[in-house]
Amino acid sequence: MINPKSFMTNTEKLLAPILSFLQCQTPEAWIDEAKKPENLPIILRDHLACELKAGQTAMHLIRKYAVDKESGKILADWFKPYEGYLYRKEGDLHSLANQEAMSKSVFPKSNSDYGQDLIDKMVMLIKEELHHFYQVLEIMEGRDIAFENTTAGRYAKGMMTHVTTHEPETLIDKLICGAYIEARSCERFAKLAPHLDDDLHKFYISLLRSEARHYQDYLALAEQIAGKDISERIAHFGKVEAELILSDDEDFKFHSGVPV
Numbered sequence: 001m002i003n004p005k006s007f008m009t010n011t012e013k014l015l016a017p018i019l020s021f022l023q024c025q026t027p028e029a030w031i032d033e034a035k036k037p038e039n040l041p042i043i044l045r046d047h048l049a050c051e052l053k054a055g056q057t058a059m060h061l062i063r064k065y066a067v068d069k070e071s072g073k074i075l076a077d078w079f080k081p082y083e084g085y086l087y088r089k090e091g092d093l094h095s096l097a098n099q100e101a102m103s104k105s106v107f108p109k110s111n112s113d114y115g116q117d118l119i120d121k122m123v124m125l126i127k128e129e130l131h132h133f134y135q136v137l138e139i140m141e142g143r144d145i146a147f148e149n150t151t152a153g154r155y156a157k158g159m160m161t162h163v164t165t166h167e168p169e170t171l172i173d174k175l176i177c178g179a180y181i182e183a184r185s186c187e188r189f190a191k192l193a194p195h196l197d198d199d200l201h202k203f204y205i206s207l208l209r210s211e212a213r214h215y216q217d218y219l220a221l222a223e224q225i226a227g228k229d230i231s232e233r234i235a236h237f238g239k240v241e242a243e244l245i246l247s248d249d250e251d252f253k254f255h256s257g258v259p260v
Contacts, residue, residue, distance in 0.1 A: 002155075008256045010239070011190065011205065011208065014208055014209060015186070015187065015208070015212075016217045017192055017210060017212070017216075018183050018185065018186050018187055019213065020128065021179075021180075021183050021219075021238070021244040022183055022184065022187060022238065022239065022241070022242070023238040023239060024242040024245055024246055025187065025191075026184075026187060026188055026191050026245065027245070027246060027257075027258050028087070030245075030256065030258060031191055031195065031257060031258055032193070033259040035192065035196070040143075040145075040254060041140075042159075043192075043254060044136060044139065044140050044143075044145055045140070045145070045148060045150050046150050046153075046253045046254045047136050047141055047254050048086070048133060048136045048140065048147065049086065049135060050081075050185070050254055050255070051129050051132045051133040051136060052082055052083070052086055052129070052130075052133050053152075053156070054125070054129045054182070054185075054214075054249035055079065055082075055125070055126045055129035055130050056079065056083075057178060058122040058123075058125045058126050058129070058178075059075050059078070059122070059126055061081060061118065061122055061171075061174065061175075061178075062075060062106070062118060062119055062123070063075055063076070063121050065112070065115070065118060065171055066109065066112055066114075066115040066116075066118045066119050066122075067106050067107065067108060067109060067115070067119065067213060068107075068109060070229060071106035071107060073085070074106055075106060076161070077088060078126070078130075079130075081095065081096060081099050082096065082099075082130060082133060085147075086147075086149075087097055087149075089113055089147075093134075093137055093141055096133075096134055096137065097134065101120070106119060106123075107119075108255070114221070114224060114225050117221065117224065118221060121217040121218075121220075121221060122217075124217075125214050128210045128214075130208065132210075135203065139199075139200070139203065145231075147217055150253075151214050151251075153251050153253035153255055154244065154249065154251065154256075154257075154258050155181075155253070155255035155256065155257075156177070156181060156255070158208065158210070158240065158244045159177045159180065159181075159237060159240055159244070160177060161175065161238070161243060162237065162240050168225055168226070171225060172222050172225055172226050172230060173221035173233065173237070175219070175221050175225070176218070176219070176222050176230070176233060176237045177237060178214075178218040178236055179215045179216075179218035179219040179222065179234075179243045180215075180238065181255070182211050182212075182214040182215040182218060182252045183211075183212075183215040184241065184245070185207075185211050185229065185254075185255075186207075186208055186211035186212050186215065188254065188255070189205070189207050189208055189211065190202040190204075190205070190208060192204060193205050204220060204247075208228070219234075222234075226259050230235075244257055245257055248259065248260045
């Protein structure tokens with residue numbers, strides 16, 4: 001049997017670097033809105049879309065910066081069943097359960113100094129995000145929550161507008177943004193979990209370790225590719241991210257700001 005005190009201590013240890021990295025914690029007003037039973041379908045639908053988007057972001061980074069056209073197609077084909085379900089309502093839980101991982105291996109471009117590291121970290125992230133996608137969908141079906149298309153919130157777009165337009169700074173900025181998105185996801189899973197029923201509580205807590213590693217992987221790649229101190233750039237995006245989280249937001253989402 002797990003000792004509750006030990007479990008909480010382990011969770012707190014896992015969250016400590018996340019809370020140090022983020023420049024603010026989720027406002028209580030967001031938690032108050034998110035824990036309302038009538039808003040659970042909104043949270044789960046947006047969570048489902050976020051898992052696919054997180055995987056797509058990693059896939060696009062590999063295709064743009066690390067592999068050739070043939071390997072890029074292998075990655076794109078991996079996503080087709082999930083994109084088909086989310087965007088065109090093709091397939092179902094059973095068909096997604098039988099999906100295999102990539103049919104072939106992908107290899108870095110010969111002239112890439114960081115391609116293999118980018119592939120290794122992002123492919124692992126993709127595998128976990130697609131698995132989480134399936135888990136969220138399974139939870140939704142078990143609770144008779146039908147999927148409905150959701151519009152993208154302002155959060156990720158709000159950070160991406162600050163990305164530099166010349167390389168390699170563009171890639172570095174994108175990786176820093178990825179680190180903040182994963183860190184915020186981890187923090188919100190932990191904040192929301194105590195207000196949910198036992199099954200959802202266990203599920204959201206189970207996501208913390210992978211989300212914490214995703215944030216670390218993004219940050220490590222940004223620092224590796226930069227080859228210099230990027231603390232000022234990290235702090236800049238931390239400020240942007242915190243402003244999005246702490247400002248009023250009319251569109252309630254998993255990563256939205258203070259509900260209006």
